[in-house]
Amino acid sequence: MQIYGADYYPEHWDESVWERHVKTMKEIGVEWVRVGEFSWSIVEPEEGRFDFSKLEKPLKILKDAGIKIIVGTPTAAPPLWLVKKHPHILPVDRFGRRKGAGSRRHYCPANEVYREYSRKIVEKYAQHLSTYADMWQIDNEFGCHDTTLCYCESTRKAFIEWLKRRYVSIDELNYRWGNRFWSQTVSDWDEIVLPINTPAFENPHMMLDFFRFSTDVHIDYMNMQSEIIRKYSDKPITHNFMVDFFDLDYKKLAEYIDLVSWDNYVSTKVYDPFRQAANHDLMRSLKRKPFLVMEQQPGRVNWKTINEQYPGGYLKLWTKQAHLHGALGVIVFRFDQIRWGAEQFHGALLDYAGKRTDRCEEFAQAKRETQGVMVPEKEVAIYFSYENAWIHRINHLNRNFNYWESIMSIYRAVRRLGYNVDFVFEDDEVDSYRLLIVPYAMYLPEKFIEKLESFQANVLITCMTSIKDEYNWMRADFPYGLQRLLGLEIVDFAGTEKVDMNVSGLQLSGNFWCDKIKVKDAEVLGSFKTGPFAEMPCVTRRGNKYYVATVADEFFYTFLLGSLLPAKFIGDGVDAIQTREGLILLNVRDHESAVWMSNKKIVLGAFENREV
Known part of the structure; x- marks a missing residue:
């Protein structure tokens, strides 16, 4: 399809x-259209009065013409009559300010009143529009416009119930949240407050749970709508995710669509x-x-x-x-x-x-x-975790560091060498890849550490990996579970600006973070030349396991990974994908691009794609 x-x-x-x-x-x-995702006030201009003619009539014209239809549920933009009647459905920001209506995404997904109105309107849409729907989209762009985290009273109460299920006892919560620090110990569940306009840093353990909870709230809200739709329709259900967006755990949401x-x-x-x-x-x-x-x-x-x-x-x-x-x-x-x-x-x-x-x-x-439909071959895997995106954001040695942007430097290097990339998660199979990269994964689950131990091809692990546990506590030793595998231990680390390195005789640079490494059973491939750990190892190897002790740039990774994976071509301006049928090159420029493969020059016209 x-x-x-x-x-x-x-x-x-x-x-x-x-x-x-x-x-x-x-x-x-x-051949397809998406409709309806912002049509609530058109269909229900006042509470309880429904008029689907502005949708049903055009949908019939579309259907009669053979055009397939994706119907969106309209809950991303509640009508103003609903806001006027129930203003507490509006979300609250981290400074305790109630957000206004008049645009979109002006609701709290934990608010039970809003959920009840959502149930009613989704049921009406399912009843009236299932005849036309070939696919359904739930809501629209969860979390857009900085709406993932809500700090209202409905959210606080829902968060407390979520915490009861997770920790069972107050004592366990106090321990896992480190509440002895800064006198945060609670003696009753209702004492738990959301981190609204705090004078200093928020509790990092609480914040990680708050991100997890917020994903679960959106999943629960989405599933509530899906269950209603499935009573009337057997068509596939989706939700539209966003570019460069990490406030929600898309991996977890994807399980339910x-x-x-x-x-x-x-x-x-x-x-x-x-x-x-x-x-x-x-x-x-x-x-x-x-x-x-x-x-x-x-x-x-x-x-x-x-x-x-x-x-x-x-x-x-x-x-x-x-x-x-x-x-x-x-x-x-x-x-x-x-x-x-x-x-x-x-x-x-x-x-x-x-x-x-x-x-x-x-x-x-x-x-x-x-x-x-293209099916890219499995070649290189990069471990990714939305929880690590949150952990880096919550608390860090260097607040200039960005998890996704730093991964992008590695991604670019792999792609410039001509190899496909899959992002892998903790439950994914990894054995079929030629190279596995684990970058900046502060929390690395035990199950994935076990996969690294049995992985036969080359593995590249970077600084910051496996230094925290699932509660956002620091581990007692670093990198946890990987010391024997890498033949080293990390005895200290520091936030930093640019540091210079000498790797295999080449002058390279790192940034943001550097580790002080104690080598036990590994080969030193490079050393820091500047920074707090000058003249100490920065790149090591033990068998097929490589370690990089800083946040390196694209040039560094092109050099290092190029020693592990031979470049498929030399050139720039192309996006390449390997399929079973062959390597496909796409010129991403509005003018000619040239690459060299096997001593042969290949010239691609503007935006041209070609199998080679």
């Missing part, structure tokens, strides 16, 4: 244009092909299955400081890149450019006058050129 289409909002338009819109969709190759989908937007100032590729690979890795791009940036967006336009060809490129990394297809956001509302500057397939833009032909071309 392939899915190519656009996000469509028929409720924004007079019904006189619906048939014209559908005719255009058919002409440009739109049938299909991973995500919204592919350029999150940096300019398009970074490796960043978009990494997000594709992460989404594919969540379920080890093909994924869907639920929202594909068409060109210009509306939410950046400067919303630049991408010239012709980029929509086609982004579609081809998604396909290359294992996507079922893309849904372009959006079909029709709107003249009003907060997203009026956002691009679309149709312009403000309802006329086709050049992106319509790009979309059609991309669809023709991306047949079938």
Whole structure:
């Protein structure tokens, strides 16, 4: 199954244009549409009065034309009559301020009143729209606009119940949270408060649990909706994840949906092909299955400081890149450019006058050129953990360090060498990979340590790995469970700025953190030249297990990993994916790129892809 289409909002338009819109969709190759995810106040303009005509009529036109439909539940934007009647459904931020209505994501998922209204509206949507639905999307972009963590009273009470299930006794909670520190000991569950506007650092053990709880609350809220839908429909259910987003544990959420989908937007100032590729690979890795791009940036967006336009060809490129990394297809956001509302500057397939833009032909071309579903071969695995993203954010030796950005340096190096990347999690099988990399995993579960012990190919482990336990306590010895494997122990560490290294005669650099290593049974491959541990080891090897004692950059990892994996090509400006059929190169530039393979020069035209 392939899915190519656009996000469509028929409720924004007079019904006189619906048939014209559908005719255009058919002409440009739109086969799927997503509808409905922000339509609550249209369907229920006042409590208890429902009118589905603004959805059912256009959905019938779409269905009669053979266009498949993804129906979104509308709970991401509760109507203002509901907010007026129950203002306490609004979320509270970390400073104790109640957030306002008038935009979207203005609700707390732990609030029981809001959950009851959500049950009612989702049931109505399921009853009325199951006939039309070929897929369902629950809500929209959980956690967007800094809404993952809510600090309201409903959340506090739900958090306490979650903690009772986790710890059972107050004594156990006090111990695991280290509550003797700063006089935080509690004697009753109701004494537990959320860390609102604290004068100093929050309790790091509590904060890790608060992130875990917040993921579980969103899963529970999502499952509540899914259970209702499944009473009326057997169609697949998804939720749209986001780019570079780590506030929620997407791996855990993915267990409860049938299909991973995500919204592919350029999150940096300019398009970074490796960043978009990494997000594709992460989404594919969540379920080890093909994924869907639920929202594909068409060109210009509306939410950046400067919303630049991408010239012709980029929509086609982004579609081809998604396909290359294992996507079922893309849904372009959006079909029709709107003249009003907060997203009026956002691009679309149709312009403000309802006329086709050049992106319509790009979309059609991309669809023709991306047949079938690509299955990237297993080559290199990078261990990833959303909990580690939280641990790094909560408390750190160097607050300039960023977990994902530092992993990106390793990812780029692997990809420049021409190898596929899967992100692996603690329960995943790893034995079929040629190289396993474990970067900056402060908490490394015992079960994954066991996998490292039996892994036969090369392993690369970095600083910060296995120095904490599941409660965010420091281990007593470092790296926990890995000392024999690596032939070393870490006796100290420091936050730092740039440090220089000499590795195999090459002058390289690290940053953010460095370890003081005591070598026991390992070969020293490099030493620090500057920093607090100058002249001490920075890179070691014991058999097939390598250790890097700092946060190194892309150049370092290209050099080191290049000694473990021979480069498949030499050159720049391409995204490469290895399949069973061969190596596919995609030129990610709007001009020619050249690479060398086996002493042969290969020239790719702008945005061209080719199997070599």
